[in-house]
Amino acid sequence: MGNQCPLNAGNTSRTEFNSDWLFALTDDDKASGENFDDSGWRHLSLPHDWAIEGDFSEKNPSGTAGGALPGGTGWYRKHFSLNPGNDRIYIDFDGAYMNTSVYINGQYLGTRPYGYASFSYDITPYIKVSGDNVLAVKIDNSEQPNSRWYSGCGIYRNVWMRRLNPVHIPLWGQFVKASVAGDSGNLEIATELSNLSSGDVRVQVYSVLTDPSGQMAGKSKPSIVTVKSGERKTVVNSDIRISNPELWSTESPKLYTLMTYVQEPGNGRMLDAYETLTGFRTLGFDAKKGFSLNGKPMKINGVCLHHDAGALGAVVNRRAIERQLEIMKEMGVNAIRCSHNPPAPELLDLCDSMGLMVMDEAFDMWR
Known part of the structure; x- marks a missing residue:
């Protein structure tokens, strides 16, 4: 990887x-x-x-x-x-x-x-x-x-090491909500900041959105905040609005990249950068018409997929997961139910990029 x-x-x-x-x-x-x-x-x-x-x-x-x-x-x-x-x-x-x-x-x-x-x-x-x-x-x-x-x-x-400035975005410290209305797309961004330094700090936080082709699609207004020593503070950035967003679907899984930067105001010294992949789509559930994606009726053709890979055992192997999902797509599958536990991050990444919806379970049995 x-x-x-x-x-x-x-x-x-x-x-x-x-x-x-x-x-x-x-x-x-x-x-x-x-x-x-x-x-x-x-x-x-x-x-x-x-x-x-x-x-x-x-x-x-x-x-x-x-x-x-x-x-x-x-x-x-x-x-x-x-x-x-x-x-x-x-x-x-x-x-x-x-x-x-x-x-x-x-x-x-x-x-x-x-x-x-x-x-x-x-x-x-x-x-x-x-x-x-x-x-x-x-x-x-x-x-x-x-x-x-x-x-x-x-x-x-997988196991990872993070080396971070004492002032940083903590693990899972960002929440992004994407919505679509007409021909406009909107991102609501909430970013948590952690200050583990010995003094209070003023920081500037802003986000840049890149479209599926790698071009800049939008940028949030910078927010300047003071984070006290030992404090965690959530910064709600200005929304990013774009026109005619490319919609994520199971046939065309378009993904946008949001990069959020934490800087010292004035000199611009970078303290942290955080990457989140996201997409624009609408989901509908109707008692008479059933489920729809981006306004189009759709049958959810899902499978229960356990985390192991046969003879490879439970070891996370990105290519093995990708191969499983390729076979699922060839069968006509458009959704995966994680049976019966939170999956590896790699599976969620691949489902996002390959066009598969996910039912992400917590547990159904645990002793």
Whole structure:
């Protein structure tokens, strides 16, 4: 995938954190320590699913519904050097199955029980400026069965590092609402700002909209606000209005790119940039006429699509997901129901760009 943020939204400074991990199938909690001896562990790159590497057996407690593959407990460790300077350093997990506990240099950061939820930690306070830093991750999928489908085991989605100015747009810190009226399109933009510096700051926030061909379609008026130290403040930008927007549809999925910039007023020094992909379309639901997209009646031809990729297991592989969706489109499918959990960001990105509507579920079973 390269060093890029997922297409749906994110700070443009985000980079992959997938290479050079160590792994062992063990339940030794001493593996959380920074001085733990992991010299004999297996080297691998993420994403990774250890269950698909196991042996199929009717004796595995996951049962046939869970793929008859093993669960268990595993640890991942990654050594890295980093000088954060004045930046804030975040580690983002798109998903890990399940009961995921994270440590940095022996410091416990937290546990995410649900295996399909994305989560993030600020590791700045615990980083050693010189020398070896160790990120340790425990995955506990030993309580089986816990699903009626194949879940996989491990850090099966991508991991990212964000290096941000103390004044920045936090993760998932922007909400964009697109609407269409007649031959006009309108974007309502709400952007959250976080100030983790030691003093109050004045910043200028504005957004630039680019059309599907890469040409600038519109720009918001700049907003100058003061964000107090330790404060999170939401800035509602002036709307961006455009004429004759290219509409997103299942046949022609036109996407616009919104770039939001946070600058110091006066000198124009850039503090952060945040990218969100969006589109213009209208949805209609009528008791007599049914569903319509952009004013045209449409039957929703949907499928339930689980997150695994057969023999590849639960590992997120962008091309494998794209291939699945290509096959779905060839079948006449125009909508995907995520069965039965929040999907990987890559699936949502691809559905946006390939012309598929999505029913994004939370969960239907979780033990």
